[in-house]
Amino acid sequence: MKLSAELRAFQARLGHDFADPALLVRALTHSSLSSPTRPDNQRLEFLGDRVLGLTIAEALLRQDRGASEGQLAPRLNALVRGETCAEIARQIGLGEMLKLGRSEMMTGGRRKDALLGDAMEAVIAAVYLDGGFAAARAMILRLWGDRIAGAEAASFNPKTALQEWAQAQGMGLPRYHVAERSGPDHAPSFRIVVILDDARSAEASGAGTKRSIEQAAAQAMLDKIGVTQ
DSSP states (O other): OOOOOHHHHHHHHHTOOSSSHHHHHHHBBBBGGGTTTBSSSSHHHHHHHHHHHHHEEEEEEHOOOOOOOHHHHHHHHHHHSHHHHHHHHHTOOOOOGOOOOOOHHTTGHHHOHHHHHHHHHHHHHHHHHHHHHHHHHHEEEEHHHHHHHTTHHOOHHHHHHHHHHHHHTTTTOOOOEEEESSOTTTTEEEEEEEOTSSEEEEEEESSSSSHHHHHHHHHHHHHHHTOOO
16 A cells, blocks of 8 residues: 555654555544445554553653652553543644544544544554554654653642542532533533532633533632642
């Protein structure tokens, strides 16, 4: 199989030349375009998630040899979650390479976090199957490098911190309320209010996932009550 000029350029951004280009094409094929003769990337996504997790776990152990499991786990989660994979995908222009069915194209599939994150994991699996673990590991460490270095700060979870603070004060769990939702399904905006048992509230708004705006609202509440990381 001969790759197009666009896919060759994408291959260069990955830093891996495929011996079997069909693996790359499959990794970029969403289920909305799959057929008996055109397999999609779902099985590759399953494998890539495990390759990514192992590589990042190993990198974190090497980076901080004194960290406990309790310290390492949230750092790992922050680095392998779908939102982070989607950010990496945008960084290398993966969205423009996706092969989508008409319905996904019309609803902005190239910009959806879920599709981008899944495809990034599929690409990792494709590199692994084509070049072995060493090739996949090298690509992941190159693309995730700055994030691995800043993993400790990235692992801070405002929602978890606020929940722990509230429980320490004898309160129930903070409640999150979607006060407003706007924009298209592929690029929604939210205004979310978080409320404590004592009626104190804070809010955040912006484009992104509901989860990310809830995190921002939780951080706004932490700032309001004077709780720091």
